Amino acid sequence: MTITGYEPLNTLKPVAKDIWLIDGPALRFMGLPFSTRATVVRLENGDLWVHSPTKLTDALAEELKVYGPVRHLIAPNWIHYAHLGDWQEAYPEAVAWVAPGVVERAAKKGLEFCADHDLGDEPETPWAGQLRQMIVKGSKIHREVVFLHQASDTLILTDLIESFETAKLPVWMRPLVWIAGIDDSDGKMPPDMRWSFRDKKALADSVEEIISWRPKRIILAHGRWYKHSAVAELERAFERLLRDRNWERALKAVDANKR
Numbered sequence: 001m002t003i004t005g006y007e008p009l010n011t012l013k014p015v016a017k018d019i020w021l022i023d024g025p026a027l028r029f030m031g032l033p034f035s036t037r038a039t040v041v042r043l044e045n046g047d048l049w050v051h052s053p054t055k056l057t058d059a060l061a062e063e064l065k066v067y068g069p070v071r072h073l074i075a076p077n078w079i080h081y082a083h084l085g086d087w088q089e090a091y092p093e094a095v096a097w098v099a100p101g102v103v104e105r106a107a108k109k110g111l112e113f114c115a116d117h118d119l120g121d122e123p124e125t126p127w128a129g130q131l132r133q134m135i136v137k138g139s140k141i142h143r144e145v146v147f148l149h150q151a152s153d154t155l156i157l158t159d160l161i162e163s164f165e166t167a168k169l170p171v172w173m174r175p176l177v178w179i180a181g182i183d184d185s186d187g188k189m190p191p192d193m194r195w196s197f198r199d200k201k202a203l204a205d206s207v208e209e210i211i212s213w214r215p216k217r218i219i220l221a222h223g224r225w226y227k228h229s230a231v232a233e234l235e236r237a238f239e240r241l242l243r244d245r246n247w248e249r250a251l252k253a254v255d256a257n258k259r
Helices: 058-068 082-092 100-108 171-180 191-198 200-212 230-238 239-258
Strands: 014-015 019-029 034-044 048-053 070-075 095-098 131-135 145-149 154-156 217-219
Touching: 014 034, 014 058, 034 058, 034 171, 070 082, 131 200, 200 230, 200 239, 217 230, 230 239
Parallel strands: 048 070, 070 095, 154 217
Antiparallel strands: 014 019, 019 034, 034 048, 131 145, 145 154
């Protein structure tokens, strides 16, 4: 097994009340070993909601039993579904909720699973009032559903920000991460994904909506997650995208003060 730097793997790690993360083993994507991370939320009725499921082991399954039944499995974007089928087999009563494009992408990769429901822009009934939810706009390819666990003010992202800690990476991979600009010194959206967002206004609108949620922390699927200063991290990661809007607001404020 590849060492990810986030050991111990495949075990629940508390984030706040009723929310945990799971650091999973690395998966190969575009030839690179990507660390993986799932998020588990216990809903008010005791059901467990699992975002971007990582590898399921017997020991992890035993841990989960302590906190409640696994009832909701979330595939939040078109490239985060690798272990969904294994979890469905282990938890046949769980409902699979998928982002747009997941089923088609999985089929192209030779993976088939039952998608019970598509995720939309509004919180689904089982977690309404507990999790905020939105599909990030602007790309016809990368349609990621983002969530906010309201009780803990925890924002749950997948690939909109990647923040690889280079000291935890193989030496040969470090220059590639630096060139892509997704190392932990300035984690952000990877360039290939950013290029897919042709409608920058729609993306900026989505990012500003997320910022308006005022999260305290951000869980990311790859690399270091942000335990505090979530709003500042969002503003930094999307600084270039929001720069023109922020300048316009600043100029309007100056003009207003002159009157």
